[in-house]
Amino acid sequence: MANHASAEKRNRQRIKRTARNRAAKSELRTALKKARSSVKDSVAEASTAVITAQSDLDRAAAKGIIPKERASRLKARLAASLHKASKSATAG
Numbered sequence: 001m002a003n004h005a006s007a008e009k010r011n012r013q014r015i016k017r018t019a020r021n022r023a024a025k026s027e028l029r030t031a032l033k034k035a036r037s038s039v040k041d042s043v044a045e046a047s048t049a050v051i052t053a054q055s056d057l058d059r060a061a062a063k064g065i066i067p068k069e070r071a072s073r074l075k076a077r078l079a080a081s082l083h084k085a086s087k088s089a090t091a092g
Contacts, residue, residue, distance in 0.1 A: 024065050031056045032074065039081050043089045050082045 002008040035053035038046040054075045061071035 021065050024060060024063065028056050028060050028065070032078075035078055036081070039078075039085045043082075043086050046082055046085060050078050053078055 002011050031049075031053040035046070035049040038049040057066070057071040057075050060066045061068045
């Protein structure tokens, strides 16, 4: 337990920051799930869902919620899956 006023303050800040980051991470995971499921279901809706998810990933990386490289990797995978789905939709 914190014994100094500064340590108590840091603890309060940690609790606030953790709650904020947890909420943002949860929103990010939801956006990713929506994007992935829309790519599987309908290509028309998938484009906007993927753009939204990529924007959320950029925002999370900028705030330090997730590492920048992970955001980049997830964005690339989303784009690749969207491209593959749109290619198969037009071909077949």
